[in-house]
Amino acid sequence: MTALKFVNTSFGYTGRPVLHDLCLEVQNGEIMAVVGPNGVGKSTLIKAASGILPLTNGDIQLEGTSISSMSLQERARKVGVVPQALHLPGTFTALDVVLMGRTAYLSWFEHERQEDINRAREAMERTGTLEYVERYVGELSGGEQQRVLIARALAQDPDIMLLDEPTAHLDLHHQDRILKLVRKLAAEQGLAVLMALHDLNLVARFADRVALLSNAALHSVGEPREVLSADLLAEVYAVNIHVFPNPKNGYPIVTTAD
Amino acid sequence: MEQSSASNNNRSQGARWAPWVLLILVILTAILNIGTGSVTIPPGKAVQILIGRTGLLEIGKDWPGTWETILLDIRLPHTVLIAMTGMALAASGSAYQGLFRNPLADPYILGIASGAGLGAVLAMTVEWPYELRNMFFIPAAALLGAVLTVILVYSMARVGRSTPVSTLILAGVAVSSFMSAISSLIMILSKEELHRAVSWLFGGFSLGGWEPVIASLPYYLVGIPLLMSLGRPLNVLQFGDDQARQLGLNVERFKLVIVVTASMIAAAAVSFSGIIGFVGLVVPHVMRLLWGSDYRKLIPLATVGGAIFLLLTDTVARVVVSPSVLPVGVVTSVIGAPFFLYLLRKTRREIGYW
Numbered sequence: 001m002t003a004l005k006f007v008n009t010s011f012g013y014t015g016r017p018v019l020h021d022l023c024l025e026v027q028n029g030e031i032m033a034v035v036g037p038n039g040v041g042k043s044t045l046i047k048a049a050s051g052i053l054p055l056t057n058g059d060i061q062l063e064g065t066s067i068s069s070m071s072l073q074e075r076a077r078k079v080g081v082v083p084q085a086l087h088l089p090g091t092f093t094a095l096d097v098v099l100m101g102r103t104a105y106l107s108w109f110e111h112e113r114q115e116d117i118n119r120a121r122e123a124m125e126r127t128g129t130l131e132y133v134e135r136y137v138g139e140l141s142g143g144e145q146q147r148v149l150i151a152r153a154l155a156q157d158p159d160i161m162l163l164d165e166p167t168a169h170l171d172l173h174h175q176d177r178i179l180k181l182v183r184k185l186a187a188e189q190g191l192a193v194l195m196a197l198h199d200l201n202l203v204a205r206f207a208d209r210v211a212l213l214s215n216a217a218l219h220s221v222g223e224p225r226e227v228l229s230a231d232l233l234a235e236v237y238a239v240n241i242h243v244f245p246n247p248k249n250g251y252p253i254v255t256t257a258d
Numbered sequence: 259m260e261q262s263s264a265s266n267n268n269r270s271q272g273a274r275w276a277p278w279v280l281l282i283l284v285i286l287t288a289i290l291n292i293g294t295g296s297v298t299i300p301p302g303k304a305v306q307i308l309i310g311r312t313g314l315l316e317i318g319k320d321w322p323g324t325w326e327t328i329l330l331d332i333r334l335p336h337t338v339l340i341a342m343t344g345m346a347l348a349a350s351g352s353a354y355q356g357l358f359r360n361p362l363a364d365p366y367i368l369g370i371a372s373g374a375g376l377g378a379v380l381a382m383t384v385e386w387p388y389e390l391r392n393m394f395f396i397p398a399a400a401l402l403g404a405v406l407t408v409i410l411v412y413s414m415a416r417v418g419r420s421t422p423v424s425t426l427i428l429a430g431v432a433v434s435s436f437m438s439a440i441s442s443l444i445m446i447l448s449k450e451e452l453h454r455a456v457s458w459l460f461g462g463f464s465l466g467g468w469e470p471v472i473a474s475l476p477y478y479l480v481g482i483p484l485l486m487s488l489g490r491p492l493n494v495l496q497f498g499d500d501q502a503r504q505l506g507l508n509v510e511r512f513k514l515v516i517v518v519t520a521s522m523i524a525a526a527a528v529s530f531s532g533i534i535g536f537v538g539l540v541v542p543h544v545m546r547l548l549w550g551s552d553y554r555k556l557i558p559l560a561t562v563g564g565a566i567f568l569l570l571t572d573t574v575a576r577v578v579v580s581p582s583v584l585p586v587g588v589v590t591s592v593i594g595a596p597f598f599l600y601l602l603r604k605t606r607r608e609i610g611y612w
Contacts, residue, residue: 052503076506083504089496091551100494104506108491156505 001028001063003160003192004049008058011048017056018044020216028159031186031193033203033224036213037237042196045213046164049194051075062160076104080153082163085145090138094148097137098124101155116155123154127181143174150181161185163195167202175199179206200254204228212236228252276549280562284341287569292329292337294573296581299325299333308334335468340572340586341565342471343531344541346478346523348564351538352545352557353485353520356492357513358412360423361543362601365524366535366594367427369411369434370404374521374528376437376444377403383448397477400525407433408517427602470530477526481519482561488516489554496553534568534587536594541567543601 004026012018018041026032034042047053049060051067060067062078070078080101088097101123102116112120124130127147137145146166153161163182167175183206186193197203203210203224210227212219214236220227230243233254240257293299299307303321307329310317347365354363354370365371381399414429415422491512494502502509527534542560549555568586571593575584 047500050504052500072503072508073506076504079504081501081504083501087498089551092493092496096493096552100497100505103491103494103502106490108512109487111490152505 002026002061003028003063004194005061005064006049006058007061009048009055009060010057011044011053011055017216019048019213019218021058022218024211024218024221026160026192026194028190028192029186030208031183031195031206033195033197033207033210034213035197035200035203035210036219040213041216042213043164046081046162046194046196049160049162050079050081073104076156078158079160079162080156080158082146082149082153082161082166084164084166084168085142085149088137088145088149090136092137094124094129094132094135094137094140094151095120097148098129098151098155101152104156119157120151120155123151124148126154126185127151141174143170143178146170146174146178147181150178150185154185158191160192160194163193165196165198167197167199175202182206200228200233201251204251204254225252228254276555276559277562280559280566283566284562284569287566287573288337288341291340291569291573292333294576295328295333295583297325297328299329304329304333332466335471336466337569339471339474339531340568342474342478343527343534344537344564344566344568345482345561346474346527346564347534347537348541348567349482349485349557349561350520350524350527351564352542352553352560353488353492353516354538355542356495356553356557357516357520358426359496359498360426361546362423362427362539362598364536364539365404365520365527366533366537367434367539367598368408368430369432369437370407370521370524371528371533371535372434372437372441373407373410374400374404374525375533376441377401377525378529379441379444383444397474397526397529400529401522403437404521404525404528405518407437408521474526474530477522481523481526484519485516485523486557486561488512489552489557492516492553492557496551532585532587535591536598537564537568537590539601540590540594540597543597 002025006022006024009022010017010020022045024032034045036042044053048055051060051070051072055068062070062075067075098120099112099116102112102119105116106112121130121133124133127150129144129147129151132140132144132148137148140148150163150166161182166178166182170178179202182193182195185191195207197207207224209222210224211221212227212232219236220232228243230241233241233243242255242257243252245251246253289301289304293301293304299321303325306317307321307326309315310319311326311330351364354365354368355361357363365374377399378396380403381396384395411426411429411433414433415426417425491507494505494507495509495512497505499509524538541563542556545556545559545563549559568590571589572586575586575589578584578589
């Protein structure tokens with residue numbers, strides 16, 4: 001089922017179009033990676049999909065409903081966003097942060113109910129962050145903070161999850177752990193995942209499909225084996241590229257070439 | 259802000275007894291404040307007079323009859339007004355800090371107090387019917403001045419999508435100076451009001467008796483509990499506007515409610531007690547150091563702390579140059595301004611807050 005659909009979507013900041021005439025669909029249970037050169041608008045695409053960026057043209061649909069006709073609360077109950085774990089206010093405990101995922105289910109004056117606390121703890125259990133419940137997020141490592149933010153998005157009880165460079169600044173162990181977690185969530189809960197990702201080798205391993213952006217437009221979309229081709233990538237990234245299959249598992253490996 | 263695990267645990271456990279400690283301190287500082295003045299009434303006697311008045315206990319009167327009059331008609335309303343003003347300024351300060359995600363925000367530094375002051379001075383120069391004037395027109399004009407100022411300062415300080423500390427403070431200082439200058443000009447041009455207005459502007463609590471207490475009470479009764487109950491969404495706002503929206507908070511509407519409420523109580527404080535600086539800065543910061551930055555706890559604790567701080571500084575103001583009295587705003591500024599500079603240096607190092 002189509003969870004997230006871009007219909008001729010155009011958006012940008014004042015006067016400067018970031019993406020033009022984008023058509024893209026993300027299905028339930030599917031991980032769609034968004035790749036492309038720096039500044040091509042990967043993060044902006046994530047923002048637009050969460051509904052906080054005004055569109056200049058076209059539409060974004062969440063399970064068939066136009067995002068512009070939904071309130072912030074309604075959107076937050078459908079779409080969980082995992083931002084980069086930079087500049088997190090460190091003075092909240094991990095549980096406090098995850099409980100903020102329940103904002104869309106509470107009025108301004110309401111305190112979290114037992115049900116909200118249960119949801120939050122459940123999300124922390126799924127993401128392996130339950131052991132940090134009482135810890136201040138400022139004390140956690142980058143990878144731990146990132147998983148707390150995933151738990152916060154899960155606590156929103158969403159159908160769609162958007163992630164902005166979830167592996168940035170993480171070491172190999174934590175990169176692997178985060179993306180395996182995302183894959184597990186997509187498979188078990190049928191989440192539609194749209195994820196901006198820089199590292200093409202991680203894309204090759206973890207994404208079901210790839211959207212390659214170039215020059216303010218969607219260049220190509222398809223399975224990693226199709227999109228991660230030396231010719232396509234060389235054209236978009238303007239550098240010579242080798243792609244060869246990993247002898248152990250057959251996933252494409254991408255490196256630059258002379 | 260990286261904190262060691264041990265200090266964090268102490269902080270969260272300490273918050274359980276914090277309200278009781280603060281409550282006891284309020285009572286103690288209030289008794290101290292009530293006894294201080296040109297006629298000194300010992301704390302023990304002050305308590306006896308007050309308890310005797312409630313009629314709950316029979317207490318033999320061994321004090322001069324004038325003490326009772328001084329205490330009940332002059333000192334008690336003054337002490338109550340001081341405590342309420344301190345609460346309002348500290349609650350307003352912590353709410354602005356949450357709103358701007360900046361621990362240096364304060365009604366005084368942001369120029370909001372000066373804006374409220376200008377509004378109040380303008381209202382004073384107009385001949386309103388007397389009964390309505392103190393109760394309604396002056397606070398309303400002060401509120402208008404406060405809200406217009408916060409909008410002006412915020413829009414001047416905004417760089418792109420963020421509000422850096424440096425521009426926020428610069429805009430606050432510039433707007434504040436401008437508003438104060440206009441206030442001075444108006445006061446000089448309308449001579450008969452000059453004397454009263456000057457002492458008022460420096461936080462002299464020149465209105466006496468129960469009238470200002472009763473007149474300001476409605477603003478505080480609405481505003482302070484409202485701010486106290488909005489701690490949870492204020493916490494959400496600490497993650498930035500984008501994340502708060504993505505979590506489902508209607509950021510624009512929420513910010514509007516906070517600005518209007520915090521400005522309303524700051525304007526009421528200015529209308530009835532004059533401009534008293536730095537209370538909204540010093541008190542929330544001390545509470546943060548002791549019990550953390552969670553706005554659900556911070557706003558109530560800072561509110562009570564504000565009463566303690568202003569009761570203490572007002573007592574000092576009445577002792578240091580006895581028998582005459584310093585405006586309390588002078589004392590809070592002497593303490594607050596160096597504290598502000600210290601905070602400015604300190605925050606610059608804590609990248610997380612900028």
